[in-house]
C-alpha cells in the first residue's frame with residue numbers, strides 16, 4: 030500500500046510513523062520543514078491538561094496522561110517530569126478544595142505512570158521554592174506533576190524514527206490539490222490548521238469546521254525557579270510560567286482568527302502576558318525584558334463559543350481514498366496517529 034501523508038507537524042509525523050510500522054510504503058510531504066508550524070510553538074508540555082477536568086473532559090485527560098507516560102518511556106532523553114505549583118490566594122481564583130479535588134482526580138487518572146502524587150505546600154514552603162511570588166493573601170500552593178519537552182526536538186525524533194523504519198520525507202513540497210497525489214493508494218491530510226484548504230479540493234462540504242485560535246508565548250531572560258500555573262487576574266483562564274533553558278517561558282493567549290496563517294504575537298498579547306506575570310511576581314518584567322515572543326495557531330474542532338472551552342479531541346473524515354484529520358493536541362499525537370493509520374489502511 031503506497032500512502033502519502035501531507036503535513037509534517039507532530040500529527041502527520043506520528044501518523045506516518047504508525048503507518049510505516051504497519052507495513053505501508055509511506056511518503057511524508059511537508060511544504061517547509063518538519064515541525065515548522067504549530068508543533069514547535071506549543072507550551073512544551075506533555076500533559077493531561079488539569080484545567081480540562083473542570084470542563085468534564087475526563088476521558089481526554091485520562092488518555093493524555095497515559096500518552097504523557099508513553100513519551101517519557103520512549104524518549105526519556107527529550108522529556109522530563111516537571112513539578113508545577115498552583116498557588117492559592119485568599120478570596121481570589123478557584124477555591125482550595127476545588128483544586129485539591131481536581132489534583133486528586135488527576136493523580137487517579139495517571140495511576141501506574143510513575144509520576145509522584147500532588148501535594149500541598151504551605152505559604153512558607155512556596156516562598157522557598159519561588160521567592161519572587163507575591164505573598165499577600167497567599168495560603169499555599171498545590172504541587173502536581175506533568176512533563177516538559179522540547180517540541181521541535183521531540184517532533185524531529187519522531188520523524189527520524191519514521192525514516193529509520195523506511196519512510197520517505199519530502200520537504201519543501203506544498204501539496205496544493207489532492208489530485209496531485211493520485212498515484213498513491215491512500216492519502217492522509219495532516220496539515221493541522223490548513224486541513225480545510227486541502228479538504229476543499231475534494232467535492233462536498235467538510236464534516237467539521239475548524240476554529241483557528243492563536244496562542245502566544247513570551248520569553249524572559251531570567252531564571253524561573255519553579256513552574257507555575259496561575260489564573261489570569263479577572264478571568265477564569267489560566268496561564269503558565271515555566272522554566273526553559275535558563276529562561277522563563279510565559280503563555281499563552283487564545284485569540285480566535287479568521288485564517289489558519291500565523292501572523293505572530295501582537296503587542297497586545299505581549300502586554301497581556303506581561304501584566305498577568307507582573308500581577309504575581311514581585312520583580313516586575315518590562316517590555317524590554319522580553320527576549321523572545323512566538324505564536325502558533327491551534328487547529329481546534331469548532332465546538333464552543335469560548336475557545337478555552339473548545340474540545341482538544343480529534344476527528345477524522347474519510348472522502349474516497351483520503352483521510353482528513355482535524356484537531357488534537359501534541360501530547361496525544363501518537364494515539365491520534367495510531368488511530369489515523371488504522372483508518373487509512375481499512
Ligand SMILES: Cc1cc2nc3c(=O)[nH]c(=O)nc-3n(C[C@H](O)[C@H](O)[C@H](O)COP(=O)(O)OP(=O)(O)OC[C@H]3O[C@@H](n4cnc5c(N)ncnc54)[C@H](O)[C@@H]3O)c2cc1C
Pocket residue numbers: 035036037038039040041058059060061062063064065066067068069070071072073074075076202203204205219220221222223227242243244245246280281324325326327328356357358359360361
Ligand atoms: C500556543 C499553543 C500552546 C500549545 N501547548 C501545548 C502543550 O503544551 N501540550 C500539548 O499537548 N499541546 C499543545 N498545543 C497543541 C499542539 O501544539 C497542536 O495541537 C499540534 O502541534 C498540532 O499539530 P499538527 O501536526 O496538527 O499541526 P502543525 O504542527 O501546524 O503541522 C501542520 C504541517 O502541515 C504543513 N502543511 C500545511 N499545508 C501543507 C500543504 N498544502 N502541503 C504540505 N505541507 C503542508 C505545515 O507546514 C505544517 O508543518 C499548543 C498549541 C498552541 C498553539
